[in-house]
Amino acid sequence: MIEFVLNGRPQKLDQVDPNLSILEWLRTKMRLTGTKEGCASGDCGACTVIIGTPDQSGKFQHEAVNSCISLIGSLHGKQLITIEAFRQEPGHPVQQTMMEQHGAQCGFCTPGIVMSLVALHASGQPDASSERAILEALSGNLCRCTGYRPIVAAGREALVQAWSPDDETHPAACLVQEKRALEATLSTGVGLSLPDGPRYDAPQTLDELRKLRGRFPEARLIAGGTDLALEITQQLKTLEHMISVERIPELSGCRVEGDELVIGAATTYRRFHRPISDRWPAFDGMLSRLGSLQIRNRGTVGGNIGNASPIGDMPPPLIALGATLVLDGPDGERRLPLEAFFLGYRKTDLQPGEFIHSVRVPMAQPGQRLFIYKVSKRLDDDISAVLGAFQLTLDGNEVVACRLAFGGMAATPARALAAETALCGQPWTEASVARAIAALASDFQPLSDVRASAGYRLQVAGNLLRRALLASDPRHNDEPMLVTDYA
Structure with missing residues (x-):
């Protein structure tokens, strides 16, 4: 059995299929259809809800999550807040400013956008109304009507409106709960199951986890579930046994x-x-x-x-x-x-x-520098085509040690050992980097797929190493990331 609070009302669930997503439960069991399904893969944000998790002080930390790839068992001991929590007049300030700024067009994505901005509003961070914070909050919300300018304007206007957690008349008051209401649910391990069907265990201690893993070595471990849940939503699999690790303090x-x-x-x-x-x-x-x-x-x-x-x-x-x-x-x-x-x-x-x-x-040691460059087709919410990470230890201008690692270049994340050999003990110059780049062909034979061709991957891997050299030059801006668009 699991216990949680939905829009201020306690809920108890037992004998529920643990493969059920929060989104599916909301729409089919509770008939709360304001939360939408757009992609079932955590990409579009139409399914965004707010989850409140109590900390040790008794306060809830509220975060926007994708309900399409969050499983129902993950709700134990938490708050679940949906767009319906704000349907009473006057509504949340975000809703009001979205209307005033004409931030909603077809409206399908609007509930998820509102929830992302409400979560930012509830965070209390001092720069919540800045454009950077608003764009980060909206980075997982896709508006196919391209209405981002008025949406950002609505967020900026709403997020300057402060509110006090003691104001029970404010539309955001549902974001405040006493931990006492859920304290009992946090003291023991929990689970969900169907008779002779799928099972979900959520142990609370490391010893409980060890015992469960020992008894059920084939069970699938789950924490956030942002990857594992795709087997359910995209591949239509039924996972017979899951063991959650997110309630183990040591982890x-x-x-x-x-x-x-x-x-x-x-x-x-x-x-x-x-x-x-x-x-x-x-x-x-x-x-x-x-x-x-x-x-x-x-x-x-x-x-x-x-x-x-x-x-x-x-x-x-x-x-x-x-x-x-x-x-x-x-x-x-x-x-x-x-x-x-x-x-x-x-x-x-x-x-x-x-x-x-x-x-x-x-920890970083004197003379060490780390460069990380991610290359993907779009800036936000995208999977890497190539990711290069380079740790260099420099003594003056000499590379005394280096570790060059790449993702997207082989069947596993891997080091470029030949390139490291070509670079170590050499001056940190264009000539030395060129030799290391040439050695990458000995390290990797990448594949071609929908994200990039093999030739592109090999070329861009070398270019990222050259970029690290340029970033080391004080005449250039040491920008931490590289964004590359390609066909």
Whole structure:
């Protein structure tokens, strides 16, 4: 059984198919049809809802998420807020300004856009009304009527209207709940199942997780579900058994241990964005382009590593930094270099009963620099064609050490070992970089697919290395990201 609050009303669910998405439950079971389905893959944002998760102080942290790829079991102990929460007059300020600024055209995408802006309004961040914050909030909302100018104007006007959590008459008052109402639901593990059908377990402790993994090694692990849920919505699969890891305290959050930043496997991109970017600033631009804000609010570092995609955005920069992966299981913890975790296309070194516990990222040392460049067809909410991540240790103008890692160039995220050999011990100059670029042909034989041809990938990989050289020159702007459009 799971318990949560929907638009201020307590809900209890039992004997529900755990493959059910929040979107499908809202529309077919609750007849709350304001939330729309546009893509069923987390790309268009028409299904955006707000999830409130209580923190240790008792306050709820509200985030916009894609309900089409969020499963119903993930709601336990949380708030679910839909557009219907604001249907009483006078409505939310975002709704009012959307009308005044003519921000709605056909209207299909409008509920999701409103919810994204309401979540930004509720965040309380000091720059919420800035264009940068508004565009980030809307990065996962597709308006096919191309009405972005009035939508941004509506957001800017609405987000300057402050409100107090103590004002129970404000339309946003439904965003405030006492943690006490849900406290009992947070104390034990929960689950959903159908008689002789699919099963969903959500253990609360590391020991419970170990036992479940030991008993059911074939069960699928799920955290944010932004990738796994696509098997249900796009491939129409039924997942027979899922084990959620998002309620395990040891798997969430970031901490510093010695000279390493330790990131729990169930930590979302949004949660580790600032801790890792403060230490390695190149991550800031890359994480701002990883999926959309809705995806970053749910997707996790462990999920991005565990699905072993050759075009996952996190592995290449973590490999470039020499990150260590911590695995846990029936025989206890073991550690291995992240690059050794990937054995082949979608194949990993994860043993039966094991799970990813955390990733340990070395701190920056004197002389070290990190460059991360993502190339994709569009700026926001897109998958990489090529992602290059380069860690260089420079002594004056000499490259004394380097780690060059790429995604999209092989069956796994991988280092360019021949290019590293060509560069190490050489001056950081155009001639040395040209030799390293030539060596890339020995490192990779990329494939052609819908995102890029093999020739394009090989050429752009070299160009990214050359870009790092140019960015090192004080005469050039050291921009953290590169955007490339191609046919």
